Amino acid sequence: MAQISNHCCVVLMDIPTAPLGQSFATLPDRFFAPVAPSPVTAPAWMSFNQQLAAELGLDLDYWQGEEGLHVLAGNKIAPQSQPVAMAYAGHQFGNWVPQLGDGRAHILGDVTNASGQVFDLQLKGSGPTPFSRNGDGRAAIGPVLREYVMSEAMHHLGVPTTRALAAISTGERVQRETGLPGAIITRIATSFVRVGTFQYFMARGEHEALAQLADFVIQRHYPALEGDAHKYPKLLEAIIARQAELIAKWQLIGFIHGVMNTDNMAVSGETIDYGPCAFMDHYHPETVFSSIDEFGRYAYHNQPRIARWNLGVLAQCFLPILHENEDAAVQLAQDAINEFAPLYDQAFQTGLCRKIGLRFTEDNMALAVAFLDLLQKHNQDFTNSFRALATLDPAEIEVNSNRFEGEGWRDWLGKWAAAHDNEDASLAARQDMMRTSNPRFIPRNHLMERMIEEAKGGDLSLFNTLNQVYQRPYDDQPEFDDFTAPPTNEERVLRTFCGT
Numbered sequence: 001m002a003q004i005s006n007h008c009c010v011v012l013m014d015i016p017t018a019p020l021g022q023s024f025a026t027l028p029d030r031f032f033a034p035v036a037p038s039p040v041t042a043p044a045w046m047s048f049n050q051q052l053a054a055e056l057g058l059d060l061d062y063w064q065g066e067e068g069l070h071v072l073a074g075n076k077i078a079p080q081s082q083p084v085a086m087a088y089a090g091h092q093f094g095n096w097v098p099q100l101g102d103g104r105a106h107i108l109g110d111v112t113n114a115s116g117q118v119f120d121l122q123l124k125g126s127g128p129t130p131f132s133r134n135g136d137g138r139a140a141i142g143p144v145l146r147e148y149v150m151s152e153a154m155h156h157l158g159v160p161t162t163r164a165l166a167a168i169s170t171g172e173r174v175q176r177e178t179g180l181p182g183a184i185i186t187r188i189a190t191s192f193v194r195v196g197t198f199q200y201f202m203a204r205g206e207h208e209a210l211a212q213l214a215d216f217v218i219q220r221h222y223p224a225l226e227g228d229a230h231k232y233p234k235l236l237e238a239i240i241a242r243q244a245e246l247i248a249k250w251q252l253i254g255f256i257h258g259v260m261n262t263d264n265m266a267v268s269g270e271t272i273d274y275g276p277c278a279f280m281d282h283y284h285p286e287t288v289f290s291s292i293d294e295f296g297r298y299a300y301h302n303q304p305r306i307a308r309w310n311l312g313v314l315a316q317c318f319l320p321i322l323h324e325n326e327d328a329a330v331q332l333a334q335d336a337i338n339e340f341a342p343l344y345d346q347a348f349q350t351g352l353c354r355k356i357g358l359r360f361t362e363d364n365m366a367l368a369v370a371f372l373d374l375l376q377k378h379n380q381d382f383t384n385s386f387r388a389l390a391t392l393d394p395a396e397i398e399v400n401s402n403r404f405e406g407e408g409w410r411d412w413l414g415k416w417a418a419a420h421d422n423e424d425a426s427l428a429a430r431q432d433m434m435r436t437s438n439p440r441f442i443p444r445n446h447l448m449e450r451m452i453e454e455a456k457g458g459d460l461s462l463f464n465t466l467n468q469v470y471q472r473p474y475d476d477q478p479e480f481d482d483f484t485a486p487p488t489n490e491e492r493v494l495r496t497f498c499g500t
Contacts, residue, residue, distance in 0.1 A: 020109025022082040023118065023220070024191070027212060030201075032084040037074025037106045038127025038137065040182070042171025045069060046141075046460060047148060047467070049165050052188065056165075057113050072166050072186050074106070074126040081109045085129035089203055090196035090263030091313060093297055098203050100196060100263050101131025104138060107192060118220060120191055121165065125184040138174040142452040144183035145463055147274040149451070151187070153443045153470035154271055159249045160242075161271040162189040181456060189270055191220050195310055196263030198317035207320040214321060221268050232321045236336045240311050242269025244340050247307045248347035251300070252355065253439060254280035254382040258290040258496065260298045260306045262313050276496035278445040281486040283375035283382040289445070289496045304348075308340045354437045355386050357394075357430040358419055367419055370412055378406045381486045383442050390434035393427065394420040439473040441480070445496065446487035 024032065048064050062068050070076040077083065085102035092100075106129070108121045124147075125139025148164040155161050170182035193213065201209040214232055218225045222238050225231040246269050250257065257264070258276035266272040276290035285301035293299070298306060315333035322329040350360045356371060358364040375385055385404075392400045394417035401410050423430060443466065451462045469480050487493070 020078055020081045020111060020121065021118075022080070022084070022107075022109040024086070024107060024110070024120065024216070025082045025084050027216060028209070030087070030206070030209060031197075031213070032086050032107075033101070033130040034082065034084050035106065035129050036077060036083045037123055039075040040073050040170035040172055040184070043069055043073030043075060043184075044169050044171065046145070046167040046169055046183065046455075047164075047463070049152070049163070052163055052165055055113060056111050056119060056188065058111065069168065071108070072123065073168050073170065073184060074123055078108065083108050085131055086192055086197065087131065087200055088194050088196035088263050089200040090194070090261050091199075091310075092259075092261045092263070093293070097263075099131070099200070101200075102129055102192075103132040103135050104128070105187075117190065119188050122187045122189065122192060123184055124187055125170075125182070136174065138170075138172075138182050139184065140174050140176060140180040141169065141183040141455055142180070143275070144185045145452055145455055146277075146448055147185055147187075149448065149463065149466055149470065150274045150277055150443050151271070152467060153473065154255070156471050157253055157439055157442075157473050159253070159255070159271060160246055160269050162187045162266075162274075164188070189266065189272065190268045191217070191266070192272070193217055193220075193267050194263050194272070195265045195267065195314045195317075196261075198267075198314055199262060202317040202320070210317065211321050214318075217267055232318060233323075233332045233336065236315060236318050236322070236333065237339065239267050239269070239314065240336055240340050241343055243307055243311060244343035245269065245347050246271065247304050248344055248351060250303060251348055252351045252437070253442065254283070254300070256280065256287060256289055256298070256300050257303065258288075258293065258298055260303065260310065262310045265307070265310050267314075278448075278493075278496055279442045280382045281444065281492075282379050283372060283385070285372075285376070289494070291496065304344050307344075308337070311340055312337050351437065354433055356389055356416065357434045358423060364419055367412075367415055370415075374404075374406075374408050374412060377408065383439060384484060384486065386434070386438040387440055389416075390431050390438060436474055440476055441469055441473045441483055443470060444483070444487065445493040446491040447483060449493050 053060055053063055071078045083106040085106055087101045089098050090100050105122055105124045106126050108123060110118050110120045112118050125144060128137030144167050148167045151161050151164050155163055164185060165188050166186040168184045170184060172182040173179040174182045198210060198213060201213065214235055218231060218235055222235055225234050228234060256278055264273040278289040280287050280300060286296060287300045288296050290298060315337050319329045319333055322332045349365050352368040353360045353364045356368050375382060388403055397413055397417060400413045404413065420430065447466060451466060454462050469477060469483055
């Protein structure tokens with residue numbers, strides 16, 4: 001392995017805590033660049049996720065103390081840590097980029113929790129790497145706090161995702177359009193391997209590396225496939241199945257990723273790389289938030305199609321290891337990709353029917369789609385409108401009609417009540433289904449922007465409050481009702497930025 005460049009970092013010795021592992025660094029050097037984070041001037045805690053740290057089995061005295069602060073700021077290297085920047089390529093907005101890699105991120109190592117699950121610890125905004133492409137390798141406070149809140153909220157919403165262990169201010173300024181306070185986020189993931197990681201080696205014709213990477217992914221994410229004679233075709237199928245489930249979960253809560261490039265799709269099935277992401281307020285399938293998505297490639301309604309496109313790219317990368325016969329390999333890849341649509345449809349349609357308190361049938365699905373059409377027609381809030389159904393008694397049409405005013409609603413509510421008459425479950429069970437399928441609280445974009453602006457001035461109170469609220473997104477929490485309101489016209493945020 002190549003020698004790690006410490007960039008003046010201090011290596012900690014004889015610290016009474018379990019050392020980090022680094023299983024990714026056991027792969028050949030071509031998979032990563034060994035490089036340490038760059039130190040910062042005056043690191044200070046903005047947040048440390050004690051709950052997550054406990055779930056990971058981390059030593060709180062160490063990680064939440066002074067030594068932990070300096071490790072997570074990039075100023076020191078923990079025992080046996082081997083910081084690396086991962087190599088990968090990718091299609092960005094459909095355009096091929098043969099080398100990307102972690103340009104401002106360092107995987108410090110991995111930890112294993114009590115159940116044997118391995119998690120990687122990664123710093124983001126921790127300085128340049130050989131993949132930085134002339135970037136400064138740093139992050140501003142806005143993107144760090146947005147990712148912290150969004151990723152933790154997604155976890156509590158029940159969506160597979162990377163998570164946030166810590167947010168640290170650096171005491172330095174980063175230059176974007178203007179000078180902004182700098183920050184570093186510590187992200188946790190079951191791994192950071194992406195579709196683009198496979199692309200990196202496929203583009204170089206390094207088929208042995210493809211097999212090595214696939215074996216690592218199997219060991220880390222799909223251990224049941226180890227020793228299987230058909231492990232690579234089954235691995236591709238498993239990745240596709242997880243992505244179908246993931247994208248369905250996004251669609252069902254109105255989440256828009258914003259930059260679904262192939263380098264931003266994790267083979268673990270976790271949501272990764274929260275850049276210009278946002279939740280829809282008023283429902284419209286063509287909603288776009290990313291400031292750089294001029295043509296709506298990653299609009300809300302396009303996310304399933306783009307996911308399939310990305311997985312098609314992954315399937316092409318698998319061709320050399322699927323079968324020694326080229327035609328047979330192509331057929332295996334095509335068969336796997338053909339499963340995405342039915343898997344996604346099943347997950348989404350079942351989930352959408354649950355959101356209106358019904359089991360899946362073709363008629364109930366048509367009713368749920370008609371609900372979406374009415375939301376669009378009347379410019380209604382996606383989250384609040386679904387949540388309102390959980391408070392209604394389908395038998396009380398007159399009362400319900402007062403909650404949903406406008407052409408078409410009374411007719412729809414009548415059909416909805418008739419559909420509920422055909423359900424075996426009790427009203428209480430159906431309402432509980434709706435409450436647990438429809439969040440009361442989501443990270444609304446105008447709240448995120450307000451939080452960021454306040455944090456720039458040193459006020460983290462809204463950041464802390466939102467983190468508290470989003471730990472229980474399906475509970476009513478009446479003391480926080482203000483956070484359920486959609487934005488006023490003056491508060492609406494139409495574009496968000498990556499922050500790179």
